[in-house]
Amino acid sequence: MSYRTSLRRAISAYDSGAHRPAFDLQEVPCLDQPPRSSKATSPPAEIEKLPLFLPLPPAEPYPIQELGPVLGDAAAAIARKVQTPDSIAAQAVLAAASLAAQAHADVLMPYGQTRPLSLYLVTVAASGDRKSTADNEALWPIRRREEAMHSIFALEHQAWCIAHAAWSAERKKIEADRKLGFDDRKFALATLGPEPEPALRPVLTSAEPTFEGLVKAWPGMPAALGVFTAEGGQFTGGHGMAQENRLRTAAGFSILWDGQPVTRLRALDGVTILRGRRLAMHLMVQPDAAAEFLADPVLRDQGLLSRVLVAAPNSIAGTRRYRMPSPDDDAPLRVYRARILSLLEAPSPISVDRAQGLQPRELRMTLEAQDLWREFYDHVEEQCGPAGELRNVRDFAAKVAEHAGRIAGVLTIVDDVNASEISATTIGRAITLADWYVAEASRLQRAARTDPKLLRAQALLDWLRSHSANEIEFRDVLRLGPAPTRTKDAAEAALAILKAHGWIDEPTGRPRRIQLLGDETS
Template sequence: MTESVTMLKSPIERPLPLVRQAQPAGAFPIEALGPILGEAAVAIHELVQSPPAMCGQAVLAAAALAVQGHADVELATGQIKPVSNFFLTVAASGERKTATDQRALAPVRKHEEFLAEKYKAERLAFLNDHAAWDAARKAAIKSRKGDRAAIRNALNQLGPEPVAPPLPLLTCPDPTFEGLTLAMQQGQPSMGVFSSEGGQFVGGHAMSEENKLASAAAFSSCWDGEPIKRVRAKDGVTILPGRRLAMHLMVQPDVAHILLSDPVLVDQGMLSRYLIAALEPRAGHRFHKEPSPKSRVKLVNYEQQMYTILQRPLPHANDNPHEVAPRVLRLSRDARTMLINFADHVEGQLGPDGELKPISGLANKLPEHAARLAAVLTIFADPEAHEIGLEAVERGIKLARHYADEAIRLFEGAKIDAKLRRAARLLSWLHESWKEPNVSLPDIYQRGPSFIGSRKSALGLVVELEAHGWLRKLPGGAVVAGEHRRNVWHVIRET
């Protein structure tokens, strides 16, 4: 929404708000995560003092990564889908994203160390076996002296070429899709894109202007569980079935705005696959508080359960360590009925005046999101499970509703004009960091927020603040910070 610049009639008028006051984020339903995941989220919150929603996102995303290779879920419609999930956490700098991510992913890092040691031993065995196989193949061909039938029979007896062990890589922070394809071709069939600095991914090669449509479509296909397909002139055709991908990106608000307001990503449908949480900042409220004695015990319980799942052998397809063949997790009768009722409720809110109409892309996938979440919670609690019960679906729906509420709130915020958003950031800097009663243009673009890099950009934002009554120009200039300036504005600090 773009607002026209209208000068105030009188300096005594109350300043106008630059943007509509955003609704506060709803409390993340940590209790819906179940005992082990929920307690782990609370423990990380107490130990790190990061926002509870961030902690809930982090452990839920880690759990999705751990279980996604073991089972798929049968939806109420009968479709079989992965239990993989894509998460996006929006938090300002200094909200301890990295520390939170490190706690949640500690079992994953430990398992990667185990896989690295295992890979060393298996790779040596593979190289020796492959050398022996290659030598035997050459000998079989040479000794038959051009006898095609004899050579064919000898090669059939020799057996298939040995398969290299998968690379010990479970997560990567900012891959291109081609790089991810190569990693999944040579590495683990179940992987995750996890980054506490998600801006590197959003601003990287994969999401550049020329690549983002293709990348978004490719990542969306991974979420859907479709085989990865790539056709390149140099590399030929690559088809990779049986791969699973989880994702958790932690990004700053400005980066999130870029994603949420990008018409290409909205139209393509990638954003409807993300479960988003935007957090209220905790900076200034993180005074020292001893965590409860049980916090570390709760975290250990989480790590042990995660590691138990990660250590379980993946169900490989045709003995291929690079491809999984997950079992199907089905809904109980009552769970299926509840999910159908939820889907009908969502459909009823998608009409022209429906509550979910502004987020119709996500809303159309809410029943599937709820089923996937319920499946993750089920397998995490019981790695042997073959059925999703009523309680798990209730918790999955509760989480899905929360994500829908967040999406509606963020959709409204994404409509705010970018220039007004920058003007609001400048006003925050003037109120919180600039101690002088007056300000000049050089003060703003030389000392102000880093996104203002020129006189032109500073002037444009000053015009907006002046129009809304937050700055009042002083005729004839004034002294600011010890220097006389020709163009000076008085900062209005109270309304």
């Protein structure tokens, strides 16, 4: 009954002289109060909590034995010894093998073009997942080779200094000799020969090179290099990946992945042309830094991300009770170290003219291997259409068959450095590995696990849950919260996401406090 109707009935009853009102006085609200509902008021409904991410299905087991007896057994031994997920150990081993093999051969694809054996890999793992320890095990032969190169370099550099001093003095003598005519001077300079080339720097890997710095220094370094770091944030957050440099850096590293010559023209340095160069890459990145890198629209549109093989395993922290290393793991590690070291020590097919770089031979696929490769290519292509399962990772899926060819080439060279063709068995193993990588890319994309804002909000939610108190002061979030949310802007953004998803509330009053609503999992 409305307020106006109740008032009219009361006036009418009063005028008629009735002593009992014809209505319940409580039906007439006070003038300064809103009308009451005739129905009982229900308590406010609890805000529904929305998950920050879609449920992330567990990663498929990495097909570690498909890496072959040398790499697969070594990766399994590292995983057991270090107590790290198989995919972390496998990524580290495969990247080291790519660095060692890329100088020796290119793979001839069934469509008639050659591709380097260079692989770009990114491993996503949090601090404490022992990615650095696994990487140290896998890079042992590379570090040993760099130590040997350093010892040789010291002797070669001393010899070069002497030769260069003698050459310079002799050239000055020829140029200053007034008794020589034009033709005699030309003959004397030609007889003297070109300026002695300095010894190559004893460097195989770098953690955070800029593309400009790499191109400038590369003429004095080996033609096959690697970008390897267990702290990938150094690279993804470094100068080369700053906003103003990101596109140029991505384009440069894409050119190197393709095996194309690099041409650089600068006012001070002149023209630099690098031919026959090979670059492998393995970045081990924490989840937040990886999210920004893998979700970057510039890097995706440019095509660098489609050239990257990503693994983001589930952490096994909390299950790694201490155990003594098993002697059984020593044998496969010794075999792996010896094989990778032998590839690094083997003479590279480099041109007499150092400027021409490497001249790797072609690895052809057998007819059976080509048939398997084409079947895999068609299988993936059918799923890249508008209704296909791989439509959301179409950019990566379009290159996954090429990834399979490169992996097959690496596995072939590891098995036999002098091999001339890729067998059907090896291409089958490589296809299984490539299929795992495309499934992993699809898994991560479906769950939006590459959105850095959501990852920061999830980290803050996990931190709030770890406290027994239901309310936490905002200043404690800035002071003690997760590192990515310890600035005011980042904390505000993360709290806004949590509030919009129904996970927190902010009671009024000072100091500012954050209240966690419930403890259900997201």
